[in-house]
Amino acid sequence: MVEQSIGKSVLRKEDQRFITGKGRYTGDIDLRGQTYGYFVRSPYAHAVVGEIDTSEAESMSGVVAVLTGKQVAEDELGGLPCGWMIHSKDGGEMKQPLHPVMAATKVNYVGEPVALVVAESFDEAKNAAEHVSVDYEELPAVVSTAAAQSAPDIYTEAPGNTCYQWELGEKEATDAAIEGAAHVTRYTLTNNRLIPNALEPRAAIADFNTGTEELTLYTTSQNPHLARLILTAFVQIAPEHKLRIIAPDVGGGFGSKIFVYSEETALAWASMKLGVAIKWTAERSESFLADAHGRDHVSDAELAMDEEGNFLALRVKTTANMGAYLSTFASAVPTYLYGTLLAGQYKTPNIYVEVDSVFTNTAPVDAYRGAGRPEATFLLERIVDLAAKELGIDPAELRRKNMIQPADFPYQTPVALEYDIGDYEASLNKAMEMADYAGFAGRKADSEANGKLRGIGLSCYIEACGLAPSALAGALGAGVGLWESGEVRVNPTGSVTVMTGTHSHGQGHETTFAQLVASRFGISVDDVEVVHGDTGKMDFGLGTYGSRSLSVGGSALSVAADKVVEKGRKIAAHLLEGDVDNIDFEDGEFRLKESNRSKTFQEIAFAAYVPHDYPIEELEPGLAEKAFYDPVNFTYPAGTHICEVEIDPETGVTEITKFTAVDDFGTIINPMIVDGQVHGGVAQGIGQAMLEQCVYDESGQLQTGSFMDYCMPRADDLPKFTVGMTTTVCTHNPVGAKGCGEAGAIGSPPAVINAITDAVGVRDISMPATPEKIWRAVQEVRS
């Protein structure tokens, strides 16, 4: 079994079905008699909704019904809630204007649903949608993040379009440290707005059974139980025990499928109202308009240092765009997933951060791969680089000088987090070696000889993952716990079915979790089936995001597997006629110490289910155990990314000649899957740094509404990645894992921009660093 044990690159069990077209996505599911939904969406960013005339659409061929936001309001459906309460520095609660399932009186972004057409075919629904007549009275749109607070109010309950004004850290001490510092580096920056673009667009089928009064909702969710809780407790669609949510195979999420959206909620409501199953699949243009977007910050930052470059204080003021409504976790992203990360890998003694979150007439903004942590890392790793340049210190050395050292752990930062373990210098050293940092000057000279510019940039990132200790999350405003559940169900023949409350939508849990459990029991990964994504099958779960699945969900499985072994030892003690304390379990065998007697894992499983010779008075039959695991701390993956670029100064075209990522993810179960996560994350980070940009015009129309204008990274935009690992094992979870899903997207953007600015010799180039921006910067330097 060695080749399948922890630390081995077992090929992904799920790929057989994915690469042979046998996956079962929501779009692959068709129910008998199902109808099709199509949404009428607002063409305006901000407008009063007047009369909606549905009569013509209702008379069209195949149309079952046309339901509007006004009917949603009449049925007194709850709004879509935001699950994280943020309090402003004055103690007031964040402003949370009603986020209606469909707009009834006012639309607040282009693409907001106002009506749902239900018809017997997709084409009929779409055709009829064009004939729903909506009277709009257009209002001026608020689009700019930076100018939102001085624009006309979108909501009367949110003056200055301000959702909250949050702070973290010691203001006075930070101000004083900056005041008296020998050197202060200042940086104003924008973190560009992104559109997630999962390969599979969002989709749902709502199926209400009028006989049982059960509603089944198939939907592209990263966390079906959470969706059920929200639809039950807040929107009040259906009682929890009558609502089953199935998230089958899901083709990527990157955060955008965490949230409960208007569409699946409207579908569920409509299915109950009409007594028919309704299917909806987003067209790609709908995904651009109405999936939650990511990032979109503007910030001012100041880093104070003494003469030697020791960091004294960091002060940050950020404005974060929430879009038109607070999406499911939107409020937490620029606060507890952002401000808390501003210590990075450094011993900065004083940190103070203020975040104003603002409403605009744009699509809602929420968690997107990294969620807050890329924004924090970009700000910090850029300003540290600028400081190094200003002080004339090598950027690597300035970082090294300020790094938290292994002996400092556990390390309490000035921004709430306590890092449990890490070795940042080890990652830095290994990355510099793998990137041949020392040989850079020679390569730069070669480039110059060819008329090219060459630059190198570092990023030493940290992230807080494994969301999260429930009590801490609750104290900070979370509306839910963030533990995870797992069940290890040993079947009578000794094969194992594993239930997890996390959800795999590309992460490879079916393999990783199988390896985790199989290696514990000494059985083959082929004898372990991982089941996820169905509220009807497993206990409550919190889903997959925040790089939490292995560190929290895997830990639950690890605890459950331990319980199975414990029970197995008791059964074995009975069968082997020994004391339970003398039963060892190793390599799939229960052995009685100091004897040659043993029972296999399979024999014990069989005995548990066919308890003819069994300690029935002391022990229940069966061999299935559950665990609910609540972590005691976040996990803190960290590492160093190094990007090297070569620029054609005539055009600004930039080639990444080498990208090196050295990460510390703690214990690694499957290195191949982890490498894949790093590759994907870095690709997304390079996309943010060089290619991707969501643009709205002044009237709030989306200018980048298709792949013709929204530039997704493609294989030929990317280098071959050089990936390495260093390891410090997480101290507080049984797996020792820290999480790896987001690191690539968090660590890479500042490395890229640091490299490009280094090559050009300018202070700053904003993301995305397009060829034209780079060319203009080159012109500026040369003039």
Place this chain on the structure above:
Amino acid sequence: MYDFNYHKPGSIDEAIQLFTGAEDGVYLAGGHTLLPSMKQRLASPTDVIDLAGIGGLSGIEDVDAVLEIGALTAHDEVATSSVVQSEIPALAELASLIGDAQVRNRGTIGGSVSNSDPAADYPAGVLGLGAEIVTNKRSIAADDFFTAMFETALEEGELLTKIKFPKPEAAAYVKFPNPASRYATVGVFIARTGSGVRVAITGAAPSVFRSTDMEAALNGEFSVEALEGITLDAGEMNSDLHATAEYRAHLCTVMAKRAVRKLL
């Protein structure tokens, strides 16, 4: 996509007849512009006349000093044709830079040229080589063909059947792709011909055009230095999210220099 009548005529005459009889007819070649527009409901023809059933509209012929390429010849066929690669390698290279493999295997030269997309690659090759556009009723010189953005000299219902490319002494195409769409932000095609140098530029302006300044300079001395100091008027250039007019004007000269360098 709205409902429409689909026709698959077997001859050019039948196609013309169907077009004439249709309320709002449109020819379908590779469909790579038409079908997405229809799917997005931006185009709603009453009748789609599929040319795929008409024989003789596809293929490449080497006729003395001219390469004749049928209207329905796919980009990939041009890109990989040994005849094109040996006689006008720049045209094969241009075709290889269009879209992606899927596009190149469905999209056709006739469809692309008839569409006159300001960012398409082929118009640069057609104008740069001074090709002749042959239709069901006449022959049109490239210089007279591309009239404006998405507009050509083709009359209503007139069908492009083939394009005759005179073989140049040498030619080169250099493209700066739009990073998102991979259409040409700027594409410069330079041909040395018996009657002088031709420089055709696509992507930069509302329609493909010849740079007479560059041609004059290169006819004086065919060198990279000859283009030094020639800057096209940014006022005539396109501007969008990906490249301002000023940047495009700059790229025209840079790409032209690179094309010349390939020919030295």
